[in-house]
Amino acid sequence: VMKVKEKCVGTAKNVKKMAKDDPRRIIHSLKVALALTLVSLFYYIRPLYAGFGVSGMWAVLTVVVVFEFSVGATISKGLNRGFATLTAGALGVGAQHLAILCGKKGEPVVLGFLVFLLAAMSTFTRFFPGIKKRYDYGVLIFVLTFSLVAVSGYRVDMILDLASQRFSTILIGGATCMIVSIFICPVWAGEDLHNLTAKNIKKLASFLEGFGGECFKLVDNDLSTKDSKRNGKSFLQSHKSILASKNTEESLANFARWEPCHGRFRLHHPWKLYLKIGALTRQCAYQIETLSGYINCDVKATLEFPRRIKESCIRMSLELSKTLRTLASSIETMTHPKKGGIHIESLKDAARELKSILSTMSLCSSNDLLELVPDATAASILVN
Amino acid sequence: VMKVKEKCVGTAKNVKKMAKDDPRRIIHSLKVALALTLVSLFYYIRPLYAGFGVSGMWAVLTVVVVFEFSVGATISKGLNRGFATLTAGALGVGAQHLAILCGKKGEPVVLGFLVFLLAAMSTFTRFFPGIKKRYDYGVLIFVLTFSLVAVSGYRVDMILDLASQRFSTILIGGATCMIVSIFICPVWAGEDLHNLTAKNIKKLASFLEGFGGECFKLVDNDLSTKDSKRNGKSFLQSHKSILASKNTEESLANFARWEPCHGRFRLHHPWKLYLKIGALTRQCAYQIETLSGYINCDVKATLEFPRRIKESCIRMSLELSKTLRTLASSIETMTHPKKGGIHIESLKDAARELKSILSTMSLCSSNDLLELVPDATAASILVN
Numbered sequence: 001v002m003k004v005k006e007k008c009v010g011t012a013k014n015v016k017k018m019a020k021d022d023p024r025r026i027i028h029s030l031k032v033a034l035a036l037t038l039v040s041l042f043y044y045i046r047p048l049y050a051g052f053g054v055s056g057m058w059a060v061l062t063v064v065v066v067f068e069f070s071v072g073a074t075i076s077k078g079l080n081r082g083f084a085t086l087t088a089g090a091l092g093v094g095a096q097h098l099a100i101l102c103g104k105k106g107e108p109v110v111l112g113f114l115v116f117l118l119a120a121m122s123t124f125t126r127f128f129p130g131i132k133k134r135y136d137y138g139v140l141i142f143v144l145t146f147s148l149v150a151v152s153g154y155r156v157d158m159i160l161d162l163a164s165q166r167f168s169t170i171l172i173g174g175a176t177c178m179i180v181s182i183f184i185c186p187v188w189a190g191e192d193l194h195n196l197t198a199k200n201i202k203k204l205a206s207f208l209e210g211f212g213g214e215c216f217k218l219v220d221n222d223l224s225t226k227d228s229k230r231n232g233k234s235f236l237q238s239h240k241s242i243l244a245s246k247n248t249e250e251s252l253a254n255f256a257r258w259e260p261c262h263g264r265f266r267l268h269h270p271w272k273l274y275l276k277i278g279a280l281t282r283q284c285a286y287q288i289e290t291l292s293g294y295i296n297c298d299v300k301a302t303l304e305f306p307r308r309i310k311e312s313c314i315r316m317s318l319e320l321s322k323t324l325r326t327l328a329s330s331i332e333t334m335t336h337p338k339k340g341g342i343h344i345e346s347l348k349d350a351a352r353e354l355k356s357i358l359s360t361m362s363l364c365s366s367n368d369l370l371e372l373v374p375d376a377t378a379a380s381i382l383v384n
Numbered sequence: 385v386m387k388v389k390e391k392c393v394g395t396a397k398n399v400k401k402m403a404k405d406d407p408r409r410i411i412h413s414l415k416v417a418l419a420l421t422l423v424s425l426f427y428y429i430r431p432l433y434a435g436f437g438v439s440g441m442w443a444v445l446t447v448v449v450v451f452e453f454s455v456g457a458t459i460s461k462g463l464n465r466g467f468a469t470l471t472a473g474a475l476g477v478g479a480q481h482l483a484i485l486c487g488k489k490g491e492p493v494v495l496g497f498l499v500f501l502l503a504a505m506s507t508f509t510r511f512f513p514g515i516k517k518r519y520d521y522g523v524l525i526f527v528l529t530f531s532l533v534a535v536s537g538y539r540v541d542m543i544l545d546l547a548s549q550r551f552s553t554i555l556i557g558g559a560t561c562m563i564v565s566i567f568i569c570p571v572w573a574g575e576d577l578h579n580l581t582a583k584n585i586k587k588l589a590s591f592l593e594g595f596g597g598e599c600f601k602l603v604d605n606d607l608s609t610k611d612s613k614r615n616g617k618s619f620l621q622s623h624k625s626i627l628a629s630k631n632t633e634e635s636l637a638n639f640a641r642w643e644p645c646h647g648r649f650r651l652h653h654p655w656k657l658y659l660k661i662g663a664l665t666r667q668c669a670y671q672i673e674t675l676s677g678y679i680n681c682d683v684k685a686t687l688e689f690p691r692r693i694k695e696s697c698i699r700m701s702l703e704l705s706k707t708l709r710t711l712a713s714s715i716e717t718m719t720h721p722k723k724g725g726i727h728i729e730s731l732k733d734a735a736r737e738l739k740s741i742l743s744t745m746s747l748c749s750s751n752d753l754l755e756l757v758p759d760a761t762a763a764s765i766l767v768n
Contacts, residue, residue, distance in 0.1 A: 018511055025511045033504035036527075037496050040535045044492040057532055064503075064528040108428040112421050119448075120417035127402055127409045143420075144448040148441055151424045243666075244630045282627075 027185045032067050035180045039063050055165040062173030072189035072255030074181040078174040080138030088142040089163045092149025115147050190256035190265050200242045200281045201328040208321035242285040249278045411569045416451050419564045423447050439549040446557030456573035456639025458565040462558040464522030472526040473547045476533025499531050574640035574649050584626045584665045585712040592705035626669040633662045
């Protein structure tokens with residue numbers, strides 16, 4: 001009994017945390033439920049039921065399948081479903097007429113052959129990366145509707161009536177989804193992408209802020225290592241999430257393209273540039289991942305060398321983090337990063353200083369500098 | 385007209401390339417078409433149609449939605465769909481009975497409330513990472529079936545008959561999918577994961593093989609840079625795909641867990657270890673990404689220094705690549721990597737030599753060494 005109680009408490013805590021992390025999740029759940037209840041009115045209200053009959057069930061099906069977390073995803077799925085149903089339905093009716101011409105015995109053979117052919121071809125097109133990314137769901141529904149219409153046409157006589165009834169209920173379901181998702185607390189994929197981009201750059205900045213101190217504290221005093229590791233864990237680990245952010249960014253950018261203009265974003269907002277910035281941010285994160293290796297492993301180099309480069313290294317990583325922060329906030333507010341220029345200048349100064357100290361290779365630092373330049377360029381492209 | 389012709393030729397070439405890259409794609413398309421045609425027999429054959437009627441359409445629907453590329457994914461979706469339909473159907477019938485108790489007027493209100501409540505709760509559970517990863521589709525079908533049964537029960541009287549008919553057709557559709565996907569040229573997610581892991585390690589090895597030469601050729605002779613860049617591009621870029629392989633690996637490991645034993649893989653194969661190896665491989669790839677930065681940027685360090693470390697660096701990266709190759713082939717054949725020990729020893733030798741040359745920090749090389757050790761450990765864990 002105790003164990004069950006513990007588990008219940010644990011689950012309750014988990015739910016609370018999930019809701020706190022992103023309150024939009026609860027709102028989304030309520031929105032789905034609302035859309036579903038609205039659509040099921042078709043069954044409860046007599047005059048509506050008389051018009052659509054059992055086909056009303058397709059509206060329920062559409063709502064459950066189409067309603068997604070962000071507006072862009074919902075619109076993309078809804079439009080995919082609508083167009084695929086329309087074209088596949090028309091083709092299915094055509095296939096039906098063709099099959100009737102072949103006589104009573106030939107009909108099922110022709111229909112079976114057509115279904116086989118279309119299913120194989122459509123399934124193959126789903127492997128193309130371009131189609132998979134944007135129209136995967138549409139092709140799925142195309143196969144589904146075509147086979148349903150072609151096959152059930154063999155038994156049901158009023159195929160046209162049935163098809164039009166189904167299409168109109170799917171239309172109603174899709175429209176309900178879109179309206180609810182756009183007008184009640186909308187979740188824009190574009191805005192999420194925008195914030196994610198800025199947040200990732202900020203994460204890099206906060207890593208670099210702490211990195212300088214962390215790296216040389218280790219050299220100075222080996223005893224304090226354990227303590228600093230425990231305290232510093234949050235900012236030292238924060239860049240890890242950036243490394244795996246590629247897929248999230250791509251799907252967000254994909255959905256953002258379907259969204260109508262909203263807030264600060266116009267219709268043809270350059271979403272692809274966010275992907276470029278994301279790629280550069282990830283490249284920085286790779287290098288930071290390498291840098292962070294130096295904190296955890298104890299470098300057994302001569303102690304004299306690190307002391308000599310300590311100051312300029314710390315200064316450089318601080319300047320770099322300031323530059324990144326400026327970039328992030330200029331992306332957030334969508335203004336040109338003017339102040340960034342100052343930091344870049346003093347950054348270059350620090351790097352020059354460091355280089356003059358090192359007559360040997362300065363791997364760690366030349367890196368830091370190099371990773372910055374493309375990022376700054378990308379940001380200014382975006383803002384312009 | 386010419387443009388259309390050109391486009392057609394381009395598409396045809398594209399299709400040919402896709403098919404050549406992975407012939408299993410064509411086989412998969414044919415398999416889907418076969419399953420769909422088999423299921424549509426329900427409509428064509430009179431005695432079968434008499435038994436199931438229009439519900440046969442649910443079999444078609446199930447086949448289109450459930451059939452996936454790998455066996456694991458198909459089984460996972462099929463089982464999810466089956467169990468979700470069963471539980472949601474039972475709950476829906478229960479809700480129906482409860483609603484009838486509330487009288488003619490209260491019925492739609494109670495039903496609407498229950499649908500709202502269940503939809504909101506289920507949608508929220510889909511945000512939990514654990515559920516999202518494995519049961520996302522099941523929860524979706526649960527909501528779908530529950531609302532369909534609860535809502536249509538209000539109008540259709542023979543709700544139990546209808547529900548059982550639908551469930552049996554879904555069962556038939558799901559079984560058809562699984563049988564076709566397992567017994568006709570099966571695509572195992574587990575095997576794909578196994579090969580991917582070995583292939584990624586090999587990619588790292590081939591990068592390191594070429595890296596030693598590439599890096600120092602640049603220092604020796606600046607004129608040959610452009611040539612070597614063009615020739616070396618394939619192996620210098622090959623590690624990029626590893627960086628983004630996390631999601632692929634996770635979903636493959638997820639599907640692999642659903643698969644029955646096949647070939648060299650027993651039922652409780654340690655799929656999670658592949659994820660660990662994958663993570664380590666990716667960490668190596670991050671460091672290689674950083675290393676590759678040194679090839680493309682011209683390091684303006686003193687020319688004397690690189691010459692001194694050249695030989696031991698090249699030797700080290702060659703030894704490292706040999707070790708990785710041994711690891712990859714021992715993963716492929718699932719044997720213990722005995723020969724790897726020799727390479728590790730000579731690798732350590734090379735590293736010691738290099739360290740003795742460098743009294744300053746040897747960032748590049750200490751890295752190479754460090755990244756190796758965990759990988760070797762993981763591989764031996766897997767094999768044991």
